[in-house]
Amino acid sequence: MAKVNRNYLKLPGSYLFSMIGERIRTYQKQHPDADIIRLGIGDVTQPIAPEIIRALHHAVDEMGNAETFRGYAPDLGYAFLRSVIAEKDYRDRNCEISEEEIFVSDGAKCDCGNIQEIFSADNRIAVCDPVYPVYVDSNVMAGRTGVYEPEAARFQDVIYLPCTKENGYVPLLPKEVPDLIYLCFPNNPTGAVMKKENLQEWVDYARKHGSVILYDAAYEAYISDPEIPHSIYECEGARECAIEFRSFSKTAGFTGLRLGFTVVPKDLKVEGTALWPLWARRHGTKYNGAPYIIQRAGEAVYSKEGRRQVREQIAYYMENARIIYDGLRSSGYEVSGGVNAPYIWLRTPEGMTSWEFFDVLLEQAGVVGTPGAGFGPGGENHFRLTAFGSRENTVEAVERIRKM
Numbered sequence: 001m002a003k004v005n006r007n008y009l010k011l012p013g014s015y016l017f018s019m020i021g022e023r024i025r026t027y028q029k030q031h032p033d034a035d036i037i038r039l040g041i042g043d044v045t046q047p048i049a050p051e052i053i054r055a056l057h058h059a060v061d062e063m064g065n066a067e068t069f070r071g072y073a074p075d076l077g078y079a080f081l082r083s084v085i086a087e088k089d090y091r092d093r094n095c096e097i098s099e100e101e102i103f104v105s106d107g108a109k110c111d112c113g114n115i116q117e118i119f120s121a122d123n124r125i126a127v128c129d130p131v132y133p134v135y136v137d138s139n140v141m142a143g144r145t146g147v148y149e150p151e152a153a154r155f156q157d158v159i160y161l162p163c164t165k166e167n168g169y170v171p172l173l174p175k176e177v178p179d180l181i182y183l184c185f186p187n188n189p190t191g192a193v194m195k196k197e198n199l200q201e202w203v204d205y206a207r208k209h210g211s212v213i214l215y216d217a218a219y220e221a222y223i224s225d226p227e228i229p230h231s232i233y234e235c236e237g238a239r240e241c242a243i244e245f246r247s248f249s250k251t252a253g254f255t256g257l258r259l260g261f262t263v264v265p266k267d268l269k270v271e272g273t274a275l276w277p278l279w280a281r282r283h284g285t286k287y288n289g290a291p292y293i294i295q296r297a298g299e300a301v302y303s304k305e306g307r308r309q310v311r312e313q314i315a316y317y318m319e320n321a322r323i324i325y326d327g328l329r330s331s332g333y334e335v336s337g338g339v340n341a342p343y344i345w346l347r348t349p350e351g352m353t354s355w356e357f358f359d360v361l362l363e364q365a366g367v368v369g370t371p372g373a374g375f376g377p378g379g380e381n382h383f384r385l386t387a388f389g390s391r392e393n394t395v396e397a398v399e400r401i402r403k404m
């Protein structure tokens with residue numbers, strides 16, 4: 001008789017952003033004329049930059065010609081993309097990463113969710129609290145956690161690393177040693193960043209204890225402070241203890257195109273076993289590569305003109321972040337983030353729960369954000385707004401919130 005994976009039954013509710021989508025649909029049915037501004041899920045709104053569109057068109061034409069047509073992509077990505085990533089994202093920043101260590105994929109969310117497969121089921125994970133829900137949910141599905149405790153809003157057997165106003169939303173090294181440590185900086189959802197000396201402490205800790213850091217750097221393109229590291233491989237010894245995830249979604253607006261990559265250094269070993277061949281085996285077996293045309297679009301992101309256009313888009317979103325941050329702060333909200341990251345993190349007013357504030361904001365201002373509690377117990381009484389809206393909507397949303 002077939003049996004289900006009962007670990008799935010431990011998950012309360014649906015995926016955070018599906019749940020929010022459902023709430024909005026219900027509200028819209030009841031209020032068909034409501035003019036809703038969505039600053040909830042971190043989805044981009046600016047069109048793909050012209051240089052990238054040019055590359056896409058060219059690649060599409062190649063697919064229509066027998067001489068230049070391509071079938072399955074190489075498992076780990078086309079060399080033209082892997083080599084430009086290794087050069088521009090890593091070697092230009094003095095990080096020793098080779099093109100062979102780059103695994104191209106259809107996005108960082110999938111890679112962050114899938115990476116746990118190459119680790120034993122009895123590894124203990126540590127996550128920041130609040131945290132991007134994919135890290136926890138994917139480990140719950142794999143049976144690496146205990147049951148969910150509704151009172152505490154936590155899963156048993158997970159080490160939660162509190163990220164609070166007091167510690168600047170940067171976790172302290174845990175006393176109880178985890179096997180796998182998920183870190184995301186610039187942070188989703190708090191918008192906090194980690195200084196290099198801090199990140200170095202985590203790398204040293206992981207090496208000392210034989211832990212592996214799973215470093216999500218999806219928002220690195222939003223860093224403007226030159227002191228903040230873009231990659232964990234800027235830290236000494238990170239090649240021996242860290243895997244890094246990157247995304248084209250937030251860097252170049254690829255949420256609808258789908259492209260990302262994971263870096264697994266060849267020096268990274270667990271119990272004497274290198275992880276690179278395991279991840280390569282997984283890719284080869286379960287994945288047929290990101291589409292050729294999308295990888296060509298990804299390559300164009302690194303061209304001189306592509307980079308210039310993408311930087312302009314990032315500056316546009318960061319101006320939105322400034323508008324939200326300044327607008328809310330000047331009307332008395334306690335806000336953080338939004339300086340080296342496209343997320344603004346705020347404390348809900350008058351001790352409201354984050355879901356209560358979600359409803360109030362939707363009903364009184366017609367603005368959708370993300371309740372902090374959806375990111376873990378540490379997110380309660382907090383709320384996330386994204387800078388990825390259009391300028392017009394961002395300005396209007398801030399005005400409406402100020403008038404509430």
Ligand code: MLT
Pocket residue numbers: 040041042043109132188
């Ligand atoms: C978010 O809103 O947290 C992100 O857009 C979700 C994602 O990148 O998967």
